[in-house]
Structure formats: structure tokens, C-alpha cells
Amino acid sequence: MAPEKDEEKGKELRFGVNARAFxxxxxxxxxxxxxxxxxxxxxxxxxxxxxxxxxxxxRDRP
Structure with a gap:
């Protein structure tokens, strides 16, 4: 089995949201x-x- 490319691996993000969004x-x-x-x-x-x-x-937008 071929190793996963780095860009295909999931990356963990952690952040909070305000009470209304939650x-x-x-x-x-x-x-x-x-x-x-x-x-x-x-x-x-x-x-x-x-x-x-x-x-x-x-990202290419003016």
C-alpha cells in the first residue's frame, strides 16, 4: 500500500465559537x-x- 501524501492526511484544528454559533x-x-x-x-x-x-x-479574487 502506498503511503498517503501529506496533503491528503487530515489535520486537526481546534477552535471555539461563541454561544450563539454553538x-x-x-x-x-x-x-x-x-x-x-x-x-x-x-x-x-x-x-x-x-x-x-x-x-x-x-484566493485569486481581487
Missing amino acids: SYLGWLVQNTSLGRTENEVARHVLAETLSKMSGENY
Whole structure:
């Protein structure tokens, strides 16, 4: 089996959100299928947002 390329490995991030954002993540847990925990939902939302930004070449915008 070939070793994973460094860019394919997941990297851990740790950060906090304010109470309102955490509450909204909880609402998303209860009312969507984005994840079973606030952390899973936050990870999903961040990954989707970054993927979309990358696909749109966001960093190349003026």
C-alpha cells in the first residue's frame, strides 16, 4: 500500500465559537443530517465551505 501524501492526511484544528454559533450548531444537529454532534456539523460546514471557496479560486479574487 502506498503511503498517503501529506496533503491528503487530515489535520486537526481546534477552535471555539461563541454561544450563539454553538446553539445554532446544536439546532443543525437536531434538525438536519449534517452530523450527530456540534463538532461533526462544524467540521462538515467548514469542509464544504473551504471546498467551495477552493473550487471558485477564492484566493485569486481581487
